[in-house]
Amino acid sequence: MIKKNNLKPAKLIKYYNLINFNLIYNNKAINRYIKDNFEISADKVNNLEKLKKSIQNINNCSLKDNAKNMVFSDGNPKSKIMLIGEAPGANEDEEGLPFVGRAGVLLDKMLSAINLNRGKVYISNIINYRPPENRKPTDEEIQRYLPFITKHIEIINPKILVLLGSTAMNALIGSEVVISKMRGKWIEKKFGNCKTSVIITFHPAFLMRQPAQKKMAWIDLKLIRDKKI
Numbered sequence: 001m002i003k004k005n006n007l008k009p010a011k012l013i014k015y016y017n018l019i020n021f022n023l024i025y026n027n028k029a030i031n032r033y034i035k036d037n038f039e040i041s042a043d044k045v046n047n048l049e050k051l052k053k054s055i056q057n058i059n060n061c062s063l064k065d066n067a068k069n070m071v072f073s074d075g076n077p078k079s080k081i082m083l084i085g086e087a088p089g090a091n092e093d094e095e096g097l098p099f100v101g102r103a104g105v106l107l108d109k110m111l112s113a114i115n116l117n118r119g120k121v122y123i124s125n126i127i128n129y130r131p132p133e134n135r136k137p138t139d140e141e142i143q144r145y146l147p148f149i150t151k152h153i154e155i156i157n158p159k160i161l162v163l164l165g166s167t168a169m170n171a172l173i174g175s176e177v178v179i180s181k182m183r184g185k186w187i188e189k190k191f192g193n194c195k196t197s198v199i200i201t202f203h204p205a206f207l208m209r210q211p212a213q214k215k216m217a218w219i220d221l222k223l224i225r226d227k228k229i
Helices: 009-018 042-056 062-066 090-095 102-113 139-156 166-172 204-209 211-226
Strands: 081-085 122-125 160-164 186-191 194-201
Touching (some): 081 139, 139 186, 204 211
Parallel strands (some): 081 122, 160 194
């Protein structure tokens, strides 16, 4: 028996667009970053895909073994502003995207306050797999994933690098510094061939626990807004 297609024409068109029907029999490599009008170069596409595969091929990692999804990135890979958080939580592990839980809602509000959104920034984490019970990553785990986030920064090549929280700060700036003294200051730093201006601010999850610190985060946000890129 032949099944009757009950989809209306408009829905059918939308369905074919969703499954990239016109690309199914195309031999050219698909640029998976063509969305929201930010197509990126073939080199950047290839480098990001290679990086993804390298992370997926990590061996002997309990985080990877226990996670549902790898959380790689979100946002615009052409952006000159890159944000780096700590590690995925339960919502992020479920959806495979960074900052989609309650902390992500606050991050979106923080970005909106300085006329930014996920189409204008690029977001990733120090760790790509969720630590059990949302615990803080261990030093060993951070060191294991550090080469990957360093390479990620080099590929994106941002002019501004925003480190969200002490874990990102300690991993990329140094374990001897404390966030209360380092936040709100510009630091010039190189990651491979990428020379960028780094600023540290509080992680949205911390601000949810300590709302009194939002006034300090607002100062940091204004510095990002006013930075010329």
